[in-house]
Amino acid sequence: MDNMDNKEIAIIFERIADLMELLGENHFRINSYRKAARVVGELTEAVAELAAAGRLEEIPGIGKSTAEKIRQYIETHRIEQYDQLQARVPQGLPALLEIGGLGPKTVAKLWKQGQIESVAELKQVLQDDPGRLVKLEGFGAKKIQQMAESLAFAESSGGRIRLDEATALAEELAEAVRACKGARRVEVAGSLRRGKETIGDIDILCEATEDIAPQIIETFVQTEAVGRVLAQGETKGSVVTEGGVQADLRVMQRESFGAALAYFTGSKEHNVRLRELAVRRGWKLNEYGLYDEDCRLAGRTEEEIYRALGLAYVQPELREDRGEITAAARKNIPKLIELADVKGDLHMHTVASDGRNTIEEMIDACRAKGYRCMAICDHSKSEVQANGLDEKRLAAHADAIRKAARKYKDITVLAGCEVDIFKDGSLDFWADVLAELDFVTASPHSALSLGRAEATSRLVRAIETPHVHCIGHPSGRLINRRAGMEIDIETIAHAAAANDVALEINAHPWRLDLRDTHARAAVAAGAKIIISTDAHDTGGLDLMKYGVLTARRGWVTADDVINTWPATKMKAWLKSKR
């Protein structure tokens, strides 16, 4: 069964919502399709399997009507309603919604009153005859100018950026705001605070008194990294950086800071759920606080708000409307892993293959981090471009690692390797070679366009191979660059649990693989996790924080993660695989 169905259906539901919006249909119905698109897109199980088991309607957000459409798609690869909607709207019209500042009402007017049906046509009219647009109701000179700018910008901008890029950019902007006189507290919020793997825009929150807020906004929009100012008000500023990333700053007063932090951390869906809870009690929740009529019930801290709503505190990484509200209501939120829980790093490279530092340098760097354990896992021979080791070089390298390791009492240094998983699931080394090592990570590096079924049996075969401790970056994806393999995480996780093999969360911000939803499905199936950096130099060891964020987004606790375990427990596990 092919999980591509999930992605396709999510895209179609999203497009149905767009089309309905252009046709001016009921907002709540439209929202239902957007929600259905999201939950289907985030599912780790294939819709076809759920449909076969008659369990589609169990998915929250999927009701009778959307379930029927999913079944229709599985059977016919079409959704009738989508075809009908498409026939009523010019083909090029929905693309106009992608342009900033253009919403459904504006695009509908361009279409019905201005006979403009595509991005190309809008561009043409803006160039040749902008006067034609002034005749449309609600269109003035400024709006037309803004449309021209947005259009030019849309052609040059790049979409979402990776977590590490966003972190650096946000810190730069936050520093500029922190330097403002009267800025009492500055926090980065938004999807960055939630640790999402890619970031669409940067949200910064500043605590200051009302009188100096405009001055702080002014300083923010003047920051060096800013390329264009989208909006500038008394308490809110919105800019696009030189690099094409949108950043928003809000200045709030102390009594509202927690409410604002919750509000701007999102996700939007999580906030909607919180507000629904408030409304149910006859209260109101906004970015200024939680109110009963005019009486403020909470707002200074996030904790106050969750408590007032009868919920356990929900860590930012969990705020995705993936069941955390229900868990918080039952005081059932897991104690998530923290960076400080990590006691070692079990995937790193040295100059022996494609790393940049020596064994000794990597050991010193790990000791400086306070790690008690580490594994050096250079590439195997098929990774020719990465200077992979053959059996002979591997043996010599293992000797060198063990010799270096003997110098240190404070850290256990494991002689390991990152052995290639071939297309059919066999490995680059025979079992007798692997048996000589202290730690074996098996990873896919090529043939990453395999279909779901083949990819899954490939990894399952690797999992079942003796002496394998861990599967490295299981999907092989590179964020924003290649999708990697579609995998059936349920099947893989059950195999991993049955064979006592760990699944890696590769902490490199280009990979984050297992991804958040896969990590959650893995631990739910009883599989163990190892979070490693795949460092290719000493600086790469610092990337652990991104892996931990991803684990937290996957509801992972320290107990689930082998490289947080006490030394004796971990050594017992390592030996059991030899």
Added chain:
DNA sequence: GCCGTTTTCGGCCCGACTGTTTTCAGTCG
């Protein structure tokens, strides 16, 4: 279209900023 410790109908989150407006609609987050 979905959903239910105000259940099978009648709800469904909230405010800042902008532009085109004399009181508000549209967009965005």
